Amino acid sequence: MLKMTDVKKVFRTDLVETHALKDFNLQVGEGDFVAVTGPSGSGKTTFLNIAGLLETFDGGTYELDGQDVSNLNDKHRSQLRNEKIGFIFQGFNLIPDLNLFDNVDVPLRYRGFNSAERKKRIENSLEMVGLAQRMKHLPSQLSGGQQQRVAIARALAGEPRFLLADEPTGNLDTKMANSVMELLKTINDAGTTIIMVTHDADLAKQARRNIYVRDGQVSEL
Amino acid sequence: MNLKVFITRLSIPPIFRTLARQKYPTLMLISQISIALAVIANGLFIAVDRFQTISTLSGIDESNSFFLTSSGFTDNFNIQNTIHSDLAKIRALPDVVNAVKTNSFPYSDSGDEFALSTNQDSLSPIPAASYKLDEHGIEALGLELVAGENFSTNEVIWQSPHTSKFAPHVLLTTRTAQALFNTDDWQSTLGEPIYIDNNQLVIVKGIIKTLHAPWPGWKHLEHSFITPSVVTHNSSRYLIRVKPGTLDDMMSEIESTLALGNKQRLIRKMKSISDAKKEVYGADLAALTILLVVIVSLSFIVGLGITGATSLKILKQTKQIGIRRALGANKYDIFRYFLLENLIITSIGIFTGIVFAIALNVFLVEQHAFQKLPLSYLIIAALVMYLLNIIATIKPILKAVRVSPITATQGN
Ligand SMILES: Nc1ncnc2c1ncn2[C@@H]1O[C@H](COP(=O)(O)OP(=O)(O)OP(=O)(O)O)[C@@H](O)[C@H]1O
Numbered sequence: 001m002l003k004m005t006d007v008k009k010v011f012r013t014d015l016v017e018t019h020a021l022k023d024f025n026l027q028v029g030e031g032d033f034v035a036v037t038g039p040s041g042s043g044k045t046t047f048l049n050i051a052g053l054l055e056t057f058d059g060g061t062y063e064l065d066g067q068d069v070s071n072l073n074d075k076h077r078s079q080l081r082n083e084k085i086g087f088i089f090q091g092f093n094l095i096p097d098l099n100l101f102d103n104v105d106v107p108l109r110y111r112g113f114n115s116a117e118r119k120k121r122i123e124n125s126l127e128m129v130g131l132a133q134r135m136k137h138l139p140s141q142l143s144g145g146q147q148q149r150v151a152i153a154r155a156l157a158g159e160p161r162f163l164l165a166d167e168p169t170g171n172l173d174t175k176m177a178n179s180v181m182e183l184l185k186t187i188n189d190a191g192t193t194i195i196m197v198t199h200d201a202d203l204a205k206q207a208r209r210n211i212y213v214r215d216g217q218v219s220e221l
Numbered sequence: 222m223n224l225k226v227f228i229t230r231l232s233i234p235p236i237f238r239t240l241a242r243q244k245y246p247t248l249m250l251i252s253q254i255s256i257a258l259a260v261i262a263n264g265l266f267i268a269v270d271r272f273q274t275i276s277t278l279s280g281i282d283e284s285n286s287f288f289l290t291s292s293g294f295t296d297n298f299n300i301q302n303t304i305h306s307d308l309a310k311i312r313a314l315p316d317v318v319n320a321v322k323t324n325s326f327p328y329s330d331s332g333d334e335f336a337l338s339t340n341q342d343s344l345s346p347i348p349a350a351s352y353k354l355d356e357h358g359i360e361a362l363g364l365e366l367v368a369g370e371n372f373s374t375n376e377v378i379w380q381s382p383h384t385s386k387f388a389p390h391v392l393l394t395t396r397t398a399q400a401l402f403n404t405d406d407w408q409s410t411l412g413e414p415i416y417i418d419n420n421q422l423v424i425v426k427g428i429i430k431t432l433h434a435p436w437p438g439w440k441h442l443e444h445s446f447i448t449p450s451v452v453t454h455n456s457s458r459y460l461i462r463v464k465p466g467t468l469d470d471m472m473s474e475i476e477s478t479l480a481l482g483n484k485q486r487l488i489r490k491m492k493s494i495s496d497a498k499k500e501v502y503g504a505d506l507a508a509l510t511i512l513l514v515v516i517v518s519l520s521f522i523v524g525l526g527i528t529g530a531t532s533l534k535i536l537k538q539t540k541q542i543g544i545r546r547a548l549g550a551n552k553y554d555i556f557r558y559f560l561l562e563n564l565i566i567t568s569i570g571i572f573t574g575i576v577f578a579i580a581l582n583v584f585l586v587e588q589h590a591f592q593k594l595p596l597s598y599l600i601i602a603a604l605v606m607y608l609l610n611i612i613a614t615i616k617p618i619l620k621a622v623r624v625s626p627i628t629a630t631q632g633n
C-alpha cells in the first residue's frame with residue numbers, strides 16, 4: 001500500500017540544514033490504522049506531507065499503491081492526491097467563504113465528477129458525519145468538532161484509499177476528540193487505510209498500530 | 222480533459238458565491254473598473270473628436286501660405302491702384318505661387334455669412350460663408366476645382382464695401398452644393414440658379430472640393446462659396462501662397478518690398494496660416510493634452526489599485542490556495558481560478574461601466590450639446606480594461622500559483 005525506503009528530507013536555509021527525515025523506513029498495509037507519535041520537531045508532519053504527495057523528498061524511494069511516486073510532475077502528483085488521498089488537518093482548514101456543501105465539493109470538482117454524482121457524494125458524506133441538515137451553513141457557524149467532521153466528510157467524499165490526518169483532534173476538547181476518533185475507526189472498519197499523527201497517547205492506543213518517530217526516524221512500538 | 226470536466230474544474234458557481242461573500246473588495250474592484258471605463262470611453266471620444274477638429278484641413282495650402290494687411294493712411298491713397306500694383310509685384314516674385322486680395326480666410330474668425338437657396342421663397346436656406354476673390358483665388362488658396370471652371374478676368378467686379386451686389390457667377394464647395402441640390406453629381410449642378418439671401422440670383426459656375434468657412438467650430442464649417450469680386454476697402458488683406466520651404470524668407474521679403482514700394486500705407490498683422498490655426502486651436506490642444514494625461518494616469522492608478530487589491534486578496538487566501546492544492550488542484554487550476562475570478566469581476570465592472578458611460582454621455586449630450594457616444598468607443602474602452610486587468614493581476618496570480626500545497630499543513 002505505502003512503502004517508504006530510506007526516505008530523506010533536508011530543509012536548507014541560509015544558516016542551517018535540518019535533516020527532517022533520515023533514512024525513514026515504513027510499510028503500511030491495506031486497511032491499517034497507524035497512529036504516529038513523537039516529540040515536537042521529530043519529523044511527523046514532514047513524513048505526512050511526503051506521504052500525501054504535498055512535498056518532494058531528497059533521497060530514498062516511495063511507492064504508493066505499487067507505483068513509484070518519486071519523480072512525478074505537479075500535475076500528476078495533484079491528480080494522485082485528489083484520487084487516492086484524503087487529508088484532515090489540525091486546523092480543520094475549511095474554506096471560510098464556502099458553505100459546507102461547496103467545501104465538500106472542492107476535491108470532487110478537481111476530480112471532474114458530474115454535478116449529480118457530486119451532489120450524491122456530498123450529501124452522503126455529510127450524512128455520514130451527521131451534518132446533512134447544515135449544508136448551506138458557513139464553517140464559522142459551526143463548532144470546532146462539527147468543522148472537523150465537515151473536513152472528514154470532505155476528505156472522504158472522493159472515496160480515497162488513504163486518509164492522512166495531522167493531529168485531527170489537536171484543536172478539540174476530549175469529548176469531541178473521542179467522537180472524531182470513533183468516526184475515524186468506523187471509516188477504517190469500512191476499509192480506508194488511515195495514518196494519523198497525534199500527541200494524545202490515549203487516542204494513539206485506539207489505533208491498530210503505533211509507530212514512534214524520533215529524530216527523523218521510525219521506531220516501532 | 223474533456224470540456225465538461227474542464228468546466229467542472231473551473232468551479233464557476235462557487236466563484237460567484239465566494240465573490241458575493243467578499244462584498245467590499247469585490248464592489249471596490251467593480252466600481253473602480255466601471256468608473257475608469259466610463260471616464261476612458263467618454264474621454265477618449267472627446268479627445269478623438271478634438272483631435273479630428275484640430276487636424277482637419279481647411280482646403281487651402283495651410284503650410285505654405287500667409288496673410289498680411291495693407292492699410293492706407295493718407296488722403297490721396299488710391300486703393301484700387303495699390304492693390305493692383307501690390308499683387309502684380311508679389312506675383313512676379315519667383316518663389317510666389319500666387320497671391321490674392323481676400324475679404325476673409327479660414328481660421329481668421331471673421332467673414333460674412335449668407336443664406337443660399339434653390340428657390341426664392343425657401344424657408345430653410347443653407348448658411349454659407351462668402352469669399353470675395355479674383356480669378357487668382359483658386360491658385361492662391363490652393364483649392365481643387367472638381368467641376369466647372371474658374372472665373373475669367375473680366376468677370377471680376379471691383380466694388381466698394383457699401384454695395385451688396387453679387388457678380389452673376391459663383392463657385393460652391395462640394396458640401397454646399399450637396400446641401401443645396403442634394404446630389405453628388407457636381408456636373409449636374411453647373412449652370413443651376415441659386416438665390417443669395419432670397420433675393421439675388423446667381424449661377425453656379427464651378428465646384429470646389431473643400432474650402433472651410435472662416436469660423437472654426439462653426440456648425441456649417443464646410444459651407445462656403447466664392448464670388449468674383451474685389452472690395453476696395455482702406456485696409457486690404459492679401460493672402461499669399463509661396464513655394465514649399467520658402468515661407469519664412471518670403472514673409473520678410475514681401476513685407477519689406479510692400480513697405481518700401483508705397484509709403485502711404487502700413488503693412489500690419491502679417492502671420493502664417495499655420496500660426497493663425499495654432500492660435501485658434503490653442504485651447505483645444507491644451508484640452509486634448511490634459512484629457513490624454515488624465516486618461517493615461519487614471520488607467521495607471523486604476524491598474525495599480527487592481528494590482529494592490531488582488532495581491533492583498535491572494536495573500537489573505539494563501540492558506541486556502543494551499544488547501545485547494547492539497548485537495549487536488551494543480552497549478553493550472555489555481556491559475557485558472559484566479560484568472561476567472563478576475564475576469565468575472567472585470568466583466569461585471571465593464572458592464573456597469575458601459576451603463577455608466579452611456580449615462581455620462583447622455584448627460585453631456587443634454588447639458589453641453591455633445592455628440593452621442595459611438596459603440597466603438599465602449600468596445601475599445603472595454604478591451605482596454607480587460608487588458609489593463611490582465612497586466613495588473615498577472616503578477617499576483619503567478620504568486621498564487623507558486624503557493625505550495627504544504628501551506629495547508631503549516632502553522633495550525
Ligand atoms: N519548511 C521548512 N523549512 C525549514 N525547516 C522545516 C520546514 N518544515 C519543517 N522543518 C523542520 O523540520 C523538522 C521536522 O519538522 P516537522 O514539522 O515535521 O515536525 P513535527 O514532528 O511535525 O513537529 P510538531 O509535533 O511540532 O508538529 C523540524 O526541525 C522543523 O523545524
Ligand SMILES: [Mg+2]
Pocket residue numbers: 044045046166
Ligand atoms: Mg507537526
